[in-house]
Amino acid sequence: MQRIINNPERVVEDMLKGFVKTHSDLVSETDNPRVFKYKNAPVKGKVGIVTGGGSGHKPAFIGYVGRNMVDAVAVGEVFSSPTAIAFYDAFREVDSGNGVACLYGNYSGDNMNVKMAIELADEDGIKVRTVVANDDVASAPKSEMGKRRGVAGEIFMWKVAGAKAAQGASLDEVITVAQKAIDCSRSVGIGLSSCTIPAVGKPNFLIAAGKMEVGIGHHGEPGIEVRDLGTADEMAKLMLDIILPDYPFTRGDDVVVLVSGLGATPVMELYILFDEVSDILAEEGIKIHRSYVGNYFTSLDMAGVTLTLMKLDDELRELMDCEADSVGLRQFGSDACG
Amino acid sequence: MQRIINNPERVVEDMLKGFVKTHSDLVSETDNPRVFKYKNAPVKGKVGIVTGGGSGHKPAFIGYVGRNMVDAVAVGEVFSSPTAIAFYDAFREVDSGNGVACLYGNYSGDNMNVKMAIELADEDGIKVRTVVANDDVASAPKSEMGKRRGVAGEIFMWKVAGAKAAQGASLDEVITVAQKAIDCSRSVGIGLSSCTIPAVGKPNFLIAAGKMEVGIGHHGEPGIEVRDLGTADEMAKLMLDIILPDYPFTRGDDVVVLVSGLGATPVMELYILFDEVSDILAEEGIKIHRSYVGNYFTSLDMAGVTLTLMKLDDELRELMDCEADSVGLRQFGSDACG
Amino acid sequence: MPVDEFKNSEGAILVFNLIKIIQNHKVVLSEIDGAIGDGDHGINMSKGFSACRDRLEGKDADLTLALKTLGRVLLMEIGGSMGPIYGSFFIEMSKVSGHETDINQKTFGHMLSAGLAGIQKISEAKVGDKTLLDALVPAVDAFLAADAQGKNFSEALSDMKTASARGKDATVDMISRIGRSSRLGERSRGTLDAGATSCDLILSSMADTITALL
């Protein structure tokens, strides 16, 4: 393990300390050491946006806390759901009386802990509604959409919901648009190497040299197929062949595209992949409105990439173009949005 | 090589194609396929800021092109200087009659090619002045500062010079402040693994498991010392022990800090390192005005980290706080700056 | 023939014994998890159970309060999947023991059923998926069957122990379909499931403690 860590059992704590020191202009600690909030949260009159999940996905989840983005996150151990209390405390930190949208990822631990947290919040009279992301096409067949996991499409869900909330929308409106964002999103990943949980100290699984795993999950959940390592162009085609027919995205559609590295893949390579994605979409008559290429949702030190497309309508387009200020997603916008 | 590439000899071209497609709102192609400019360059009345260098350092160099940042870059092959013509064309693309500040890194190829480019620009009557970054403390002793290489400190140099130019400063003023920025900056790197140039296909060198190389350069130039892999805290101390006395940074100083990953190190680990850097600086009575943690200046798929400190005075502080919009460095500012 | 029940007010020992058994098996549980999981099951469990000990310290808890404390600590403070799963189990059990002065065989049967139902409410795992349910479900069934057959409390507990151990052992031959190890597919066969192992430890310890209390 060629890692920059101290006690492998305390990587989450140590990382969080460094994170809040670096980004104290944006993110604040709370009484719960596993809950962090946008420094201005609760924002008066605004629906609160909460997410959370296991650690090891930098900049997710804490990196999406900010202006016009997520208001608070619950932070779990590496690859392990946060506690119910953390979700509950996050709800309390951001509720300004307008309710809380909890937008998260469909992992069994998260599902259970969020459910418990909502029961607690109910007792306090905090209104919480959820959207459970399920953009990972490879994680279950289309007939079992409800079983699919949430991956990088969550970023679009947060962006859109964060912008909507900033515009003063009601909880129901925020939930509706977040659900629409994830319903219009499809993702797939390709893994080129395993990853190592620091406290475990050995790779979680193995991808042989010269092979790649198509459809791999964000914690190394098994993919659809292990095959010979292809070129970037082949990978782009493979991924689009999985994503495009599933939604389906068709000629004339307007999309946002997100190519995210899984942690150890140089960003240079993500651009090489994106180039072909963009060419194929052009051939298919699908227009890219905006694209994001970089390490947006990682899996520790895994090598590989995920591709996410979201189909836009006028509302989603406007919300995606809004200004946003978070560590993971920062963009200037014609419209300040808030 | 678990890489996402097509033809290994064409990774730079392929990456550039993807980059300009992703960031066409910010960066434009030019007639020279190895020169890219800020879409609004040349900005009327503004000194042009140019940099350039070999590829493989994403987001450097092209990622620092943007508003209040660099106006054009010359792009070389992986780890190899751009051509003289590329630098020359970059000068021509950004000169609005107010001259060009060429701010680059002190690698022998770059030095030679920039020199040639300036001779060509002279013939065209384009005024070019240079600042050659030499922030890498480990690359030569203090008595031979002129031999030191430029590394991540270049980002501060570009940020400061870009902001100064945006404020309407003259070429001499821009050069003076860029020189000040680099004079006030000190960097050092630690390598935890080698890196592989795609066209070569095998690691450039070797760092044994359980070892780390202190003072490694951005292309794997040999460091000061190979030693047993330490904890994040030990690395932070080692790096500060090299940087602090060299400038020297002392009690009461105000600094900006940059912790950059080298490409394959998860960002989580950079925050762990930063946490200790921040603690040590607090003990030393050195105040962090602002900090950057992430993959700002990489070396292909090398694992490891660089640490950079820049001492601030009022001018540098104001310029560092200015708004900036580039792929690699994007920040909101109280002052729009331009 | 002894009274076939024990006092709620004297039942906290059951939880204290659970804490001890988990702490004592921390390393082995992690080792089992390490074979096909991420090797932290012992750490996770021990963290939660130990936190409960701190919480009960100095309190004169009855069985209900002890179970409720254990459940809440796991549920609230452990996270992951184990927190809510074991958390729900103990909380639901404590809801049934509630204000009962004496815990007899019927009550305990209801407690087990409620605990299991609590898990099933939040987990999609089924028997055969190589999880703790492979120990828990047959164990609860065995207890209830023994009761229906007219066996006494300690006989039913003994049947429960046997079924739990057999269920746990059966996970060796299963392919994991839930959680981290499901990633391994066929390769997950051949080792015990960590959760089933901890569940068997818990059930067996409960049986022993109660038998001693009767």
Add this chain to the structure above:
Amino acid sequence: MPVDEFKNSEGAILVFNLIKIIQNHKVVLSEIDGAIGDGDHGINMSKGFSACRDRLEGKDADLTLALKTLGRVLLMEIGGSMGPIYGSFFIEMSKVSGHETDINQKTFGHMLSAGLAGIQKISEAKVGDKTLLDALVPAVDAFLAADAQGKNFSEALSDMKTASARGKDATVDMISRIGRSSRLGERSRGTLDAGATSCDLILSSMADTITALL
């Protein structure tokens, strides 16, 4: 005794032969570079020299124009260190040959000196650093010494070839102190330097071409 000079107007063949020799040694130059460098020296050189061939195509170039074209293509379009280094070498040579109708031994000596000075103006490398200078410097010295000793053009060229080859061979025992391979320290010993090898090919080809032209 033949006239000891050749016509500038007939000298472009020198450059065409250089292009051929570099193209023919593309693979071996990269292999040598691969041992302690990044294995692209043949590719880099061949790219530049081939681009020059395209540029000269159809042009009725003399030696001066051919050298200048080669130098400018390398300088402008190859980048890295090799572009400016070999680029300067050929451009500075072309400045000396300039408008001379005939190139004699004195002129060629000046050309070599100017080429070398051009490199030294931009590179900090010294003899012994395991670079192309380890072939070039002794070769130029040998040519000038032969000239001073009253040897004729082809004798001086022959001395140059010998010195260049010897200089190149000597790089095997050197430790690299400049460029990519300097990273290897002691481990850079034991293989030829790629740049010295290409430089020797260039000098030796020039000597052969000129000898044939005399």
